[in-house]
Amino acid sequence: MIILANHVYIITGVSSGLGAEMAKQLLREGNEVIGLSRTNNEDIGRQSAEGKFTFYPVDLVRIKQLTPVLQPIIANIDSGSLDSITLINNAASVTPLKEIQDCTDEEILNNVQLNIAAPMLLTSAFIRLTSNWHARRVVNISSGSAKYPAPSMSLYCSAKAALNMFSRSVGMEQGQEPNAVQLFAIDPGMVDTPMQRTARESDMALSAFFAAQKAEGNLVEPARVARQIIHFISSPVLKNGDVYQVSAME
Ligand SMILES: NC(=O)c1ccc[n+]([C@@H]2O[C@H](COP(=O)([O-])OP(=O)(O)OC[C@H]3O[C@@H](n4cnc5c(N)ncnc54)[C@H](OP(=O)(O)O)[C@@H]3O)[C@@H](O)[C@H]2O)c1
Numbered sequence: 001m002i003i004l005a006n007h008v009y010i011i012t013g014v015s016s017g018l019g020a021e022m023a024k025q026l027l028r029e030g031n032e033v034i035g036l037s038r039t040n041n042e043d044i045g046r047q048s049a050e051g052k053f054t055f056y057p058v059d060l061v062r063i064k065q066l067t068p069v070l071q072p073i074i075a076n077i078d079s080g081s082l083d084s085i086t087l088i089n090n091a092a093s094v095t096p097l098k099e100i101q102d103c104t105d106e107e108i109l110n111n112v113q114l115n116i117a118a119p120m121l122l123t124s125a126f127i128r129l130t131s132n133w134h135a136r137r138v139v140n141i142s143s144g145s146a147k148y149p150a151p152s153m154s155l156y157c158s159a160k161a162a163l164n165m166f167s168r169s170v171g172m173e174q175g176q177e178p179n180a181v182q183l184f185a186i187d188p189g190m191v192d193t194p195m196q197r198t199a200r201e202s203d204m205a206l207s208a209f210f211a212a213q214k215a216e217g218n219l220v221e222p223a224r225v226a227r228q229i230i231h232f233i234s235s236p237v238l239k240n241g242d243v244y245q246v247s248a249m250e
Pocket of ligand 1: 015039058059061093142143189196
């Protein structure tokens, strides 16, 4: 009898771009994927008869709903037969792409809630709700924007910088004990996804830079980046709390 390993991945922002590609590849490898985003992507569930996909429609801006959403998801997982569980905080939005005085209060709050408050709340709830489980991981999808200030992108850059520091601090909290939650941030580099289209089609001055990246072939296919991330996060030599770059994973 073949006994399949039981690895569960909870992925936010599963409907498009990098999130969708990570979900498809994990399903093809026979894993269980639980996807969270506002819209479903029917393609993902059709990927494989081996893996199991469950979709939850969630607006991650509505941050007070996040712990109540995660609680029954975790409660429904049979931790006794589990080999590992991984939360991938991937959902994000690059908008609003405007100078800060031109952003409405609602745009500012939506960006901060989605890009940094949601990963913080989900990480906190995940660690608490799985406290007696083993082989737990949190992967925070960061960005080069965490390190490079950019006009009209102050909210996105700030949120990603905060996500890196959050990952480093919580990594220190967890330490290197055998049962610690392994937590790290990954900068995926420039990936050819709808987020890139939003940046190059915007009317901010930097849109020309993003258009040039596309025109010059500098964007990497999301399937390739997804493959690198999935392979990388299974590595036993990762240091808790570190921030890694996909470009260094070749
Ligand atoms: N593409 C790049 O070049 C690049 C570079 C550096 C870092 N990153 C990072 O990589 C990650 C994935 O980005 P991507 O390029 O794949 O972006 P994408 O194609 O725009 O996908 C974003 C995902 O986030 C979800 N999302 C957006 N707002 C949401 C909300 N309010 N509630 C729930 N889900 C929401 C979207 O789903 P719904 O619309 O269905 O909700 C979608 O599934 C992000 O963290 C991004 O910052 C990307």
